[in-house]
Amino acid sequence: MPPSALIKIIGLKKSFGPKKVLDGVDLDVEKGKITVIIGRSGEGKSFLLKHIIGLLRPDEGQIFLEGQEITAMREREFNEVRKRFGMLFQGAALFDSMSVGGNVGFPLKEHTDLSDEDIMKVVGEKLRRVGLVGVEKMTTAELSGGMKKRVGLARAIVMDPEIVLFDEPTTGLDPIMSDSIADLVLDTQRELKTTYVLITHDIPFTYKIADKIAMLHEGKIIEQGSVEEMKKNPNPVLRQFLEGRAEGPIRVY
Amino acid sequence: MIRAYLESIGRSAQRFVEAAGLMAIMLMRAVVLVFTPPVKFRNIFKQMEFVGVQSLFVVVLTGSFTGMVLALQGYNALKRFGAESLVGPTVALSMARELGPVLTGLMVTGRAGSAMATELGTMRVTEQIDALVTMAVNPVKYLVVPRIIAGVLMFPLLTVVTDFVGVVGGYVIGVQLLGINPGVYVGRTIDFVQVSDIMTGLYKSTVFGLITTMVACFNGFYTTGGAEGVGRAATLSVVTASVMILVSDYIMSSFMI
Numbered sequence: 029m030p031p032s033a034l035i036k037i038i039g040l041k042k043s044f045g046p047k048k049v050l051d052g053v054d055l056d057v058e059k060g061k062i063t064v065i066i067g068r069s070g071e072g073k074s075f076l077l078k079h080i081i082g083l084l085r086p087d088e089g090q091i092f093l094e095g096q097e098i099t100a101m102r103e104r105e106f107n108e109v110r111k112r113f114g115m116l117f118q119g120a121a122l123f124d125s126m127s128v129g130g131n132v133g134f135p136l137k138e139h140t141d142l143s144d145e146d147i148m149k150v151v152g153e154k155l156r157r158v159g160l161v162g163v164e165k166m167t168t169a170e171l172s173g174g175m176k177k178r179v180g181l182a183r184a185i186v187m188d189p190e191i192v193l194f195d196e197p198t199t200g201l202d203p204i205m206s207d208s209i210a211d212l213v214l215d216t217q218r219e220l221k222t223t224y225v226l227i228t229h230d231i232p233f234t235y236k237i238a239d240k241i242a243m244l245h246e247g248k249i250i251e252q253g254s255v256e257e258m259k260k261n262p263n264p265v266l267r268q269f270l271e272g273r274a275e276g277p278i279r280v281y
Numbered sequence: 282m283i284r285a286y287l288e289s290i291g292r293s294a295q296r297f298v299e300a301a302g303l304m305a306i307m308l309m310r311a312v313v314l315v316f317t318p319p320v321k322f323r324n325i326f327k328q329m330e331f332v333g334v335q336s337l338f339v340v341v342l343t344g345s346f347t348g349m350v351l352a353l354q355g356y357n358a359l360k361r362f363g364a365e366s367l368v369g370p371t372v373a374l375s376m377a378r379e380l381g382p383v384l385t386g387l388m389v390t391g392r393a394g395s396a397m398a399t400e401l402g403t404m405r406v407t408e409q410i411d412a413l414v415t416m417a418v419n420p421v422k423y424l425v426v427p428r429i430i431a432g433v434l435m436f437p438l439l440t441v442v443t444d445f446v447g448v449v450g451g452y453v454i455g456v457q458l459l460g461i462n463p464g465v466y467v468g469r470t471i472d473f474v475q476v477s478d479i480m481t482g483l484y485k486s487t488v489f490g491l492i493t494t495m496v497a498c499f500n501g502f503y504t505t506g507g508a509e510g511v512g513r514a515a516t517l518s519v520v521t522a523s524v525m526i527l528v529s530d531y532i533m534s535s536f537m538i
Contacts, residue, residue: 081415110417121412123404135416193415 034059034191034223035080040089041247042075049075051247052089057191060221062213064234066269067244068278073227074118076244077193080225081113082106111139114184114192118199120176122168122183128155129164132182139187154182158212174205178212185216194226198233210236231270235259243269245278304499307421311429311495314422321427328431332393332494336439343388344443347380348372348450355451356459368459369466370473372451373444377474379534381444382436382482386489386526389439391519394497397428398518401501402511410502425498429491436490437483444479481537488533489526496522 035057042050049072057063067073078084080091082098091099098109122131132154133147142150151164158178163171171179177197184192197213198206210233217224228234234241235255242252243266251258251266258266268276355371401424404410413420448470455461500514500521 078411083411083414107417107419110415113415115412115415117408117412119407121408123409123412124407125400135418138416138418 033057034094035225036092037076037080038090038092040076040079040091041087042072042079042084043087048247050079050086053244053247053249055242055249055252057223057225058240059223061239062217062224062226062237063240063242064238065225065227065242065244065249066229066231066234067227068269069229071244072247073244074195077115077195077225077227081110081115081193111187112190114187114189116177116180116184116192116194116197118196120180122171122176122179124168126168127164128160128166128168128171128179131168131179132164132186134183135187150186151182154186155179157185157216158182159208173200174209177201177209181212181216185222188220189222191223191225194224194228196228197226198228198230203232206230206233207236209233213237231272245269300499303503304495307425307499307502308495310421311425314419314426315430317422321423324423324427325430328427329435331396332389332428332431332490333435333438336389336392336435337442339388339392340385340439340443341446343384344376344381344446345450347384347443348376348447349454351375351380351447352451352454352459356455356461365459365461366465366469367473368455368461369451369470372455373448373470373474374478376444376447376451377479377482379482379530381447382440382486382489383526383530385436385440385443385486386493386530387523389436390489390493390497390522390526393432394493394522395515395519397494397497398501398504398515399511401498402504402514405502405504406507406511420502425502428498429494432490432494433487434490436486436493440482440486444482484537485530485533488529492525492529493522496525 033056035055037053037055037057040050040053041048053076055063055065065073065076075084079086079099082101082103086099089099090097093109093112096109098106101109122128123134126134129148129151132151136142136147136150140147148164155161155163155178158181160175160178160182163175163179168176168179181192181197194213197209201209213224213226214237216222226237238255240252240254241258242249243258244250245265251261251263253261258270261267264277268278274280351372352368355368356365359365359367359371401410404424410420410424413423452463452466455466456463497518500518504510504514506513
């Protein structure tokens with residue numbers, strides 16, 4: 029295990045009824061790096077992410093965070109660990125009962141003693157960091173898809189977490205918006221050297237941001253490496269996926 | 282054929298027990314969390330406003346017309362053996378002991394219960410509840426507890442309103458329309474109705490408040506299957522809570538008579 033492995037996943041298994049979603053996932057996430065997990069839709073990428081933050085518990089296997097086994101933790105202990113994480117959901121999962129400012133400031137309101145004024149200051153600063161100005165009072169219904177993701181990212185990083193998880197950050201966005209999200213990911217990550225874990229099936233996006241790519245296929249990580257390594261890797265499954273072909277070893281239903 | 286039939290009975294029984302167990306667990310967690318600081322009064326007040334204040338109009342309408350029809354029917358029936366003077370107590374007792382709490386319960390279930398299930402269900406399917414968890418916020422404490430508190434506190438208050446407008450409605454019909462002597466009407470009502478009659482109704486409505494909010498939160502919280510699932514959760518909440526209100530009403534009445 030490399031000394032910088034922040035999150036270590038060992039033999040993670042999860043089934044829903046008869047369907048094996050994760051079938052022994054092994055993966056190291058290095059500190060301060062961007063790890064991108066790629067794979068087809070419905071391959072269980074989201075489930076993997078949800079295990080890391082404890083939304084799901086595995087049937088078998090462990091996840092370690094800095095050597096601490098988080099999968100064995102009780103809910104209350106896990107809640108302390110969760111404060112070190114931020115997560116951006118696929119649909120951004122903004123609270124529609126609150127304004128944009130209320131959404132971004134929500135974790136601060138729940139977990140800190142900051143005054144409303146101070147909270148709004150932090151909120152404004154985080155929103156600026158994701159490229160939004162003067163949107164605090166808007167309702168979430170007024171936001172476009174790309175803006176929702178930005179607000180979701182601002183909310184995910186508002187507590188300055190050590191690790192941020194991204195569930196399909198570019199799904200449903202046009203290519204230009206996807207590219208700007210990629211820039212945003214790189215900008216926000218570089219500044220604080222936060223550890224990012226993303227799942228996506230957007231290949232150009234992956235090539236642009238990844239320090240490490242891991243491919244999830246049929247419940248296992250079949251290949252992993254840097255962008256250059258993955259581009260050269262001859263594994264036919266990986267090749268088919270990266271090149272986006274319908275013919276090949278992966279069967280299309 | 283028979284086997285498939287039996288299996289489907291077994292499956293639905295299993296589902297029922299599972300749901301009952303999950304709901305009991307959720308209720309237990311919620312009760313513990315009510316007493317766990319910090320208490321977020323803002324959320325509680327918001328829900329109280331939603332369950333209570335915003336239900337006033339519908340409750341006033343229901344109560345007044347029920348009181349009115351009770352007076353009309355009561356008068357018709359009591360006249361047959363010359364007991365028209367008892368219309369007042371008939372209306373007041375029916376309202377306080379049964380119709381006040383039950384009708385309030387059913388109406389607010391239709392209004393607030395369905396809305397709660399829909400809101401929580403939508404939050405579930407759009408991952409907003411998951412988002413709460415990832416932000417280290419306990420979703421039961423944040424979403425369920427304020428709603429249950431609001432239900433338990435506001436249902437009795439709404440019942441008081443229903444009782445009152447019902448009695449007023451009965452008075453208007455009995456005295457103004459049917460010509461019962463106002464002094465007799467009010468005097469008889471005061472003679473017959475005791476505080477314990479009103480309290481019986483309020484105890485019941487507290488339980489109804491718990492039932493409605495608990496069922497709605499439970500169904501919303503465990504919604505699956507997108508927009509269709511949200512609709513299902515709302516319908517199921519209203520039906521389940523309404524039936525539970527009527528059944529528990531009978532059980533409580535048989536103990537409190």
